[in-house]
Amino acid sequence: MDQSPVSLAACECLTALGDTAQTQGALERGQGALELRPFGGAEGGDLVPLALIPGRPLDESSPPSWLPAVRTLMGRCPAGPWGGPRHPVFVTSSNFGVGGLFAFRRGGGREHVEFGSPEACVRLVRGELGWGPNVTTISHACVSSNLGLVLAGRHLAMGLADSALVFTFDFLSPFVAGGFYALKILNAGLPAPYRAQETGSIGLGDGAAFAVLERGEGEWRIEAQTLYNEMHHFTAFPADGSGFAACIEPLARLARGRRVWIKGHGTGTLDAGRLEAEAFARALPESPLVGWKGGLGHTLGSNGLVELAIAREAMRRGRIPGTVGTSAPTFAPNVAVGSLDGRAYDAVICASNAFGGAHAAVLLAHA
């Protein structure tokens, strides 16, 4: 467990519901952005729930259709010598520009390939945002942005940085929609995270976010972070939930006796949702659990930071959105379907999971 406190000096996101405040507000009202669309984009296919930034098609263009959204988001990032010697940037994604490769392979022009590798895609972003060369690129499926936060914190703790920027982006394409459709968890159903029902369903969503981390105490403090990789199966967890417990328990020890709420991963799949809800109910039975992917869709490698930004905004406003898209019965009694009064809490645990049984969690507290 990483327990050198770092200050979360800034943290904002962009989703299909808008900027951080707009997203938090919409979720609090129980609103979502998922719409049924063909998983193959212009090529058609079965309808699946996707949440795209307004006006952005699922099919990729060149230059990428998501660049304006990145510019808008990063316009709110505090100015700094990002990418300079003591101001590293950690870029995370699970998709990068893979939508361009799909477009090329399905008959598009050569220009679609230009940003198809992570390296070329990050070079494009770096040029757009004017960063220096001190950039580390991380890709670990749906815990990617969590790893960026951990590494940024470690650079600060080791004295290698004065401040650090974590930037994450994942924009949908037929590539990733087709992949989750093939796994049969992206289907015509809308996600109902943590609901005990017959069939599980997820939705996918566009998402990007950034965080500025600084050493020491601040108004918002990342008190601890944990990681764990089960390496049990690519898409299944051990039935005893041991991987969830391994990641959660160190943070739960810090959280016991405090006023803590939990933002879970909660994609809408059944086994993972049940294991996660039960693990949190065992570890922190007094803490309510919410999940937001029923409204946002799963923003993939970026979900950890996107939802951390929303969690921070929820605590700032004193209103915590409930588990959008879900109704009783739920997998555990601590699942909160409706919104919560944020004034009753001082800290939040935000958790994410990924392929391979990867787990990550962060404890964020308000000073």
Next chain:
Amino acid sequence: MLEGYLTQVATESALAEEPAAVSARLRSVFSAGAGRRATVLGLLIGKVLEDRERWPTDAIVYASRFGETRALSAFLDTFPHPSPTLFQTSVHPSAVQQVMIERRRPVPEYFPLAGGPDLAARALVTAFACPAEAVILCGGDERGSWMAEAGVASDQGFAFAALLRRSAGPAPLARLRLTPAEGPAAGGLAFPDWFALLHGRRAFGGPVSPDWRLELEWLRPAGP
């Protein structure tokens, strides 16, 4: 300054070898079923991490410029009926996951890095940032198909694994020192060149990125 020791090093060179030949040669690294499903990069990583008892898995830092490009391109060609297996294996960090899932070896910390002009330097700093006593630093690339011709996949196959420790222990293979560059440094160390240093047990002293300088000194010949 960041200083440590490499106490184990393994490399696998398949620079110009046809991917099909690599698969046939290395398939036995995995069990029969897993070997058939494994990617070329998964097999290369499996080979350098053979002798599993020698590689503690408290922390793994994995570096690849391009990742699973053959699975990725094959997945693209399965549309409009996308393959779930190819989708899973096309994700960037799957090479190490293929190996560790087959061995059922939990890994508390796994940091997969993806590309960048200073990938070797970033991976080294990431490894030094892991608190574990021993950190596996591994990586590589596989030869791509049409994606290599388009510049979004490697034209070479190779893999490496090194065990980085803070203390020398009884028989260190090499000593590593990373020092911040004094002012912006010209040049750097390309990812295949980092592999070549390990593969050829060659010493190095110079900039590996605009902000870091590496000293790599071999202390004894490679051995078991």
